[in-house]
Amino acid sequence: MASLTQRDEDLIHVDPSFLTKWNLSVPRYTSYPTAPQFSSMKEETYIEKLKEFDQTAKPLSLYLHIPFCRSMCLFCGCSVILNRNPERQSRYLSYLYKEISLLPFSQKREVTQLHIGGGTPTSLSEEEFDELVDLLQRRFFWNEGAEISIEIDPRTVFADRGRKLRHLKALGFNRVSFGVQDLDAKVQEAVKRRQTEEMTFTTFRLAREIGFQGINLDLIYGLPCQTRASFLNTAQKIAELRPDRIAFFSYAKVPWLKKHQLAISEELLPSDQEKFTIYTDARAIWMQSGYQPIGMDHFSLPEDSLSIAYREKKIMRNFQGYSVCLSSDLIGLGITSIGCVEGTYVQNAKTMAEYEASLDRGALPASRGYVLKEKDRIVRDVIQKLMCHFEIDKREFFVLTQVPFNQYFSASREEIMRLVQEGLIEDFEDRLVATAMGRLMIRVIASVFDEYKTGNYSKAI
Numbered sequence: 001m002a003s004l005t006q007r008d009e010d011l012i013h014v015d016p017s018f019l020t021k022w023n024l025s026v027p028r029y030t031s032y033p034t035a036p037q038f039s040s041m042k043e044e045t046y047i048e049k050l051k052e053f054d055q056t057a058k059p060l061s062l063y064l065h066i067p068f069c070r071s072m073c074l075f076c077g078c079s080v081i082l083n084r085n086p087e088r089q090s091r092y093l094s095y096l097y098k099e100i101s102l103l104p105f106s107q108k109r110e111v112t113q114l115h116i117g118g119g120t121p122t123s124l125s126e127e128e129f130d131e132l133v134d135l136l137q138r139r140f141f142w143n144e145g146a147e148i149s150i151e152i153d154p155r156t157v158f159a160d161r162g163r164k165l166r167h168l169k170a171l172g173f174n175r176v177s178f179g180v181q182d183l184d185a186k187v188q189e190a191v192k193r194r195q196t197e198e199m200t201f202t203t204f205r206l207a208r209e210i211g212f213q214g215i216n217l218d219l220i221y222g223l224p225c226q227t228r229a230s231f232l233n234t235a236q237k238i239a240e241l242r243p244d245r246i247a248f249f250s251y252a253k254v255p256w257l258k259k260h261q262l263a264i265s266e267e268l269l270p271s272d273q274e275k276f277t278i279y280t281d282a283r284a285i286w287m288q289s290g291y292q293p294i295g296m297d298h299f300s301l302p303e304d305s306l307s308i309a310y311r312e313k314k315i316m317r318n319f320q321g322y323s324v325c326l327s328s329d330l331i332g333l334g335i336t337s338i339g340c341v342e343g344t345y346v347q348n349a350k351t352m353a354e355y356e357a358s359l360d361r362g363a364l365p366a367s368r369g370y371v372l373k374e375k376d377r378i379v380r381d382v383i384q385k386l387m388c389h390f391e392i393d394k395r396e397f398f399v400l401t402q403v404p405f406n407q408y409f410s411a412s413r414e415e416i417m418r419l420v421q422e423g424l425i426e427d428f429e430d431r432l433v434a435t436a437m438g439r440l441m442i443r444v445i446a447s448v449f450d451e452y453k454t455g456n457y458s459k460a461i
């Protein structure tokens, strides 16, 4: 067993007043600027960017959103449509195909990453997957080492004993991410997500047998009825299962956006201090079991490609969390999807009516977005480096901008010095480095460089 470093040991005892002070509402920085800064965007602007991209030989990442779920987990912050009607789903797919066919590319483009997320993508039938993959392959070709991944709710692939999983593997999917959240039955009851250990363990083992790589499990801390003791049990069992990756999300409580979260009674939620201890306990267990912590909320086995990319400083943070950086341009397909092409963020229509209406007019369903200005690109790079590697190399910054780092961010100097005094960062001549505690509050540190900072966000822990 690997032992913890002094820095990690330090994280375990935290003064509650410290948490109260720093547990601020700040963005999760899956983009910069963040989505509240996006404003309405015309289809022409998006088409222009896609055509600009078409002039390059760069590879692409694709994100495809399948919003349907059969039931709603009360904690869910994703973009979901409750649905049990297969016709509604096939109608959505026909619109998705229209969207793909409208991309103005003069040639078949190379894809290095395809991620299908949701909702619950495995609500699609085998025939629907065949059709979707066939269409994608007519428009794009997969790079030899492409990551073709999909989010899977184990409850949807358990009953058929691996049939759909094998089908996905045969179609070229090589990575899977399973939603687990918590193994504890009481917690599951409180969030209305009933998923037995057998469902989780059996589907995980099947995925291993079938040959998927980079298998990820999603877990959440801060859920109702979670206690330090209950989650220790979950964390230990997950460590024994040994997934390649663990995504350990802080429960993002955003009831002003997701009304169903109001059904979770406040009294059942762990206090900030308990939530934090649940996090540090689980972190310690996984690190002692050999996992490498990645960014603020991921863990991966040292031989996994995410760990390798982390050590080589080749990871990025985007709307799917942390991933290996294989291309700088991402096209989002489907309702609410966000992409970034040629330095421009584009979000698709958020309602089905708007999504369909655009495509019925023969227009791509871009609705909001943001064209990055030069300063945005510089700040985005700084925030990415903090979120991914917890430090900024001031010399590298100078080479890039020809302006000394401290001078460029002179307006933030006071705030930076406050973070230094509070023990969240260390400010050296050539580097700015987050401390062990600062790494857990990295969203707060990143927000110091954020030029916009307006909007209502979930708490930092």
Ligand SMILES: C[S@@+](CC[C@H](N)C(=O)[O-])C[C@H]1O[C@@H](n2cnc3c(N)ncnc32)[C@H](O)[C@@H]1O
Residues within 6 Å of the ligand: 075, 076, 077, 078, 117, 118, 119, 120, 121, 151, 152, 153, 154, 178, 179, 180, 181, 218, 219, 220, 249, 250, 251, 252, 253
């Ligand atoms: C689209 S879901 C995963 C696929 C599938 N629907 C499932 O639940 O198994 C993506 C992940 O987002 C995470 N998630 C959803 N809502 C969240 C919230 N409010 N706070 C933190 N994480 C959340 C969950 O861990 C979930 O597994």
Ligand code: SF4
Residues within 6 Å of the ligand: 068, 069, 071, 072, 073, 076, 077, 078, 080, 118, 119, 120, 153, 179
């Ligand atoms: S967590 Fe997954 S299954 Fe549950 S509502 Fe959200 S997207 Fe659907």
